[in-house]
Amino acid sequence: MKQVEEFLTGRIWLRHFIPFPKEQIDRAILNGSVTTRFGITDEKQCIRCLEHSLQKIVPFYCEACQQICHYCRHCIKMGRISSCTELITWALPSTNLLQSHSFNWTGNLTPLQQRASHEVQKSISQKNDHLIYAVCGAGKTELLFPPIFEALKIGLRICLAAPRTDVVLELTPRLRAAFPNTIIHSLYGNAPEELGFAQLVVTTTHQLYRFENAFDVMIVDEADAFPYSYDIALKRAVVKAKKKEAPIVYVSATPSTELLKQVAHVSKLFKRFHGYPLPIPKFQSLWRYDKTFAKGQLPKKLTVWVDEKIDKKEPFLLFFPTIELIEQAIDIFKRKYPALEAVYSQDADRKEKVMKLRQKEIPGLITSTILERGITIPNVQVAVIGADEAIFDAAALIQISGRVGRSSEYPDGEIIFFHNGITRQMDKAKKMIISYNGGL
């Protein structure tokens, strides 16, 4: 029963997909330690993801009940929830699930990081929401380590949620190295199932649907990033997964004005951990580049730029606005530069290709906005093709610019916006970056 308690504490799980024998769960329900609820409320709301729109909660004739049931299309990929599906939660207050922890991190925080780290810790102890407003490469993950350790020590359960699987995969090993005695679960779509009680959970915001009233501290990394910023369901999930009084710590390089207004306690870090300023984007016209690609040619200015990077043996990223354009462009590029590769969100080999670039096996990558955040490649040079397209808003452009000059050996690099007319968003991105460097 201990195992069931460890697994189910703070979780809300499909009864028929629980990794324990059926008899064990049946017994736990009978003796009252596990409660069951039906998946869709009378008000037609999904109790796992809290979706309640008529488009997503849809009726159908259920052959199991021989009547009309409703099911939720929003979170269907995690196993369908319908009116007659049972979800289970651990009903009793949690017993002694706490562990001892050690902190094994030898790095140093800059004075700026240190100050922010203290401020976060203070907010957590006072149960205030907090925003870490830090430029790309400020070292925001490291500054979270001391407050996380303090929270672990006093027995709090902590969640670090990030919008994308890539970010979760990047954070997990760093946290496991810093807290070697702590059980840390890493959750994302199709992640291997881990048993036991994790006092620290690293997860995609999506997987938070499966938690309820679980965490004493909720940290939302990249709080401005897609899909989190667009999806109110994910925002609801953050609130549902934490305990009522638990503070939220938001981490963002490009917070929305809404978030800035909403959170009273803010730590600003407008300097990179290595102390060098952020590279400032250059604008370069690339008139009607889409027509040039459509004709099966490469824009001249672009080939000049790419040739230069290849000559200097500098790795580069070319950001494109749409997958369609990537598919069109990669064939044309490959004719001239056979070693180039392209990645986008549906690409199964994404990780391998990024690895190849990092190890200099390929000179450069063509990418969609999927690589706009979370990746660090020493000395990488970046060009945005079609920076005037709507998908490249100021936040995205700032993130993309943030890929350049992250390591202390190569604190500088080139970021160039190829455009078909300068947009306000491009101007805004450039102004913001200049203002960060001014230390405003």
Add this chain to the structure above:
Amino acid sequence: MNCYLCDRTIPLQVTWRSIFFTEREEVICFQCQTEFERIETGCPICSAVGEEKCLDCCEWEKTEYAGLIDNGKSLYRYNPAMKEYLHRYKFLQDVVLSEVFAKQLKEELRGQKSVIVPIPMNENKLRQRTFSQVDRLLDAASIPYVHVLGKHEIGLGGKSKVERIALQDVFWWNGQPVPEKILLFDDLYTTGSTLRLAAKVLKEKGAKEIKTLTLIRA
């Protein structure tokens, strides 16, 4: 409304037709539609690639199942988009996806003279899945059908073709009158065993002509 498959908004198409007639609303966007591969030509029984009767169907003609199917057709190839679709519809049980091919099925079956008989589901399996994916495809297209067969609790999935052929009595006649001309309908044609086992029972019970239609040719 949003596309059932990619969740992007479908731009509203206003035409004279849409103003004066109630047309079936598109449930998937144009981009997603182009991902599916319609079968133009193929084997006259199973629509496998090629012009002639395919090797598999020729093999069937050497067995006791020879001549059971007079002719047949499948509408789509089992490409990655279709695999994903079937996974979401059948296994994730996203019932509304039955509407995705409603228009195409309606067009295909317009003026059909044969009586449409869907491949049935086993009762237990039906309760487990909570809906019959084959019936719902026809319902979504407002196509009338009759059930003449019942099915025993044996899944065909995961069995080799030889094993499948060895499976007798998967289907049984449910006592309803058997029409002379039948169009057997199923979601997926993989080896052709399901349709032939069903056709055998129907012919034994008096069906004269059996055609087949499947949504997908694997």
